[in-house]
Amino acid sequence: MDFYSLMSKSAEDVGLQLSKEQYEKFIIYMKLLQEWNEKVNLTAIVEDEDVIKKHFIDSIKSFKREEFKKASTLIDVGTGAGFPGLPISIMKDDIKVTLLDSLNKRVNFLNTVINELGLSNVITIHSRAEDGARDKNLREKFDIATSRAVANMSVLSELCLPYVKIGGSFIALKGPAVDQEIKESIGAIKILGGELLDVCEVNIEDTELRHNLVVVKKVKECSKSYPRKAGLITKNPLK
Numbered sequence: 146m147d148f149y150s151l152m153s154k155s156a157e158d159v160g161l162q163l164s165k166e167q168y169e170k171f172i173i174y175m176k177l178l179q180e181w182n183e184k185v186n187l188t189a190i191v192e193d194e195d196v197i198k199k200h201f202i203d204s205i206k207s208f209k210r211e212e213f214k215k216a217s218t219l220i221d222v223g224t225g226a227g228f229p230g231l232p233i234s235i236m237k238d239d240i241k242v243t244l245l246d247s248l249n250k251r252v253n254f255l256n257t258v259i260n261e262l263g264l265s266n267v268i269t270i271h272s273r274a275e276d277g278a279r280d281k282n283l284r285e286k287f288d289i290a291t292s293r294a295v296a297n298m299s300v301l302s303e304l305c306l307p308y309v310k311i312g313g314s315f316i317a318l319k320g321p322a323v324d325q326e327i328k329e330s331i332g333a334i335k336i337l338g339g340e341l342l343d344v345c346e347v348n349i350e351d352t353e354l355r356h357n358l359v360v361v362k363k364v365k366e367c368s369k370s371y372p373r374k375a376g377l378i379t380k381n382p383l384k
Contacts, residue, residue: 155202
């Protein structure tokens, strides 16, 4: 399969162009992911074609939203192996990307990728999301907080919205079945200073995959009561 043509088509679909240099960075990233995954559990998706489609293209599709094209600062909360933050930073080198993750082994992997690719617009932070959100250097400092984590929208909103400046956006990358989850999170989003703006469907080229970008606008300051401690957030989600 011609991965360059496939990724180029995906980039063009969201109004971007993929250069050969950017593509080469993605391939190095993929090889490092596969290599490290043998010793550190980063992802269950390891075959070349699956990495390209389900990680790289899925992340690039974030740019379907203009917010990503206009943002100067972005934090990827619970970034794991770097999705969607690292692909976003490769495609848009004038955005300052912060990758936050709670597991040091994953942060070490991310630092290796950043160094190998020579990405000067990316930093990593080793922290739990709820702790980082209380750091005055991070709280309400970002144009966008994003996450492709598996938590539901109520939990994710409490972990992510405190990082977003007023007027900025929390944008979650979610699977196809989000309607009920969103309905149950409306109260939490409001409590945290957000307002549901849009749910944007994206498709991954050459697959049946349909994903959603859930867009929440930050309309007022988040109460200092949030985020709560980790156990409370997951056991007793805001409603």
